[in-house]
Amino acid sequence: MVGIDGLKDRVRVRRSIGPADFAREYGAWKGGALGPAHTLRQSAFFRGPIRSPKLDGLYYTGSTTMPGIGVPMCLISAELVRMSLRRAAGRPTDA
Numbered sequence: 001m002v003g004i005d006g007l008k009d010r011v012r013v014r015r016s017i018g019p020a021d022f023a024r025e026y027g028a029w030k031g032g033a034l035g036p037a038h039t040l041r042q043s044a045f046f047r048g049p050i051r052s053p054k055l056d057g058l059y060y061t062g063s064t065t066m067p068g069i070g071v072p073m074c075l076i077s078a079e080l081v082r083m084s085l086r087r088a089a090g091r092p093t094d095a
């Protein structure tokens with residue numbers, strides 16, 4: 001109850017989204033909104049690696065990789081990829 005007269009009648013569009021929408025609209029694996037759960041074996045260094053173990057030169061970044069979910073964590077994973085690429089090219093990682 002927000003105390004606004006006639007609010008219910010003034011709502012023109014009401015839309016709920018769920019896992020199926022996340023899968024269809026955003027390509028989210030199994031419709032998950034946050035990637036793998038932060039259980040111990042899927043957190044920090046145990047989370048998915050930034051470097052593909054199958055395809056040389058393929059890197060991953062974002063919430064499914066280490067260190068985890070949330071925009072700050074995703075930016076850290078992007079930084080880890082940047083440092084890995086520079087290291088692979090024989091360049092200093094702190095530039």
Ligand SMILES: Cc1cc2nc3c(=O)[nH]c(=O)nc-3n(C[C@H](O)[C@H](O)[C@H](O)COP(=O)(O)OP(=O)(O)OC[C@H]3O[C@@H](n4cnc5c(N)ncnc54)[C@H](O)[C@@H]3O)c2cc1C
Pocket residue numbers: 025026027028033034061062063064068069070071072074
């Ligand atoms: C409801 C909600 C609230 C949140 N609130 C916060 C918050 O307050 N603070 C915070 O730090 N984090 C929050 N998060 C978490 C944060 O949004 C995510 O951790 C972060 O956005 C993940 O970034 P990402 O780049 O890994 O993936 P995403 O941001 O999901 O980006 C992936 C992109 O890839 C696109 N894509 C998928 N498949 C394909 C394909 N085949 N081809 C081309 N493009 C494709 C998707 O459409 C999407 O644009 C929230 C998440 C949710 C769901």
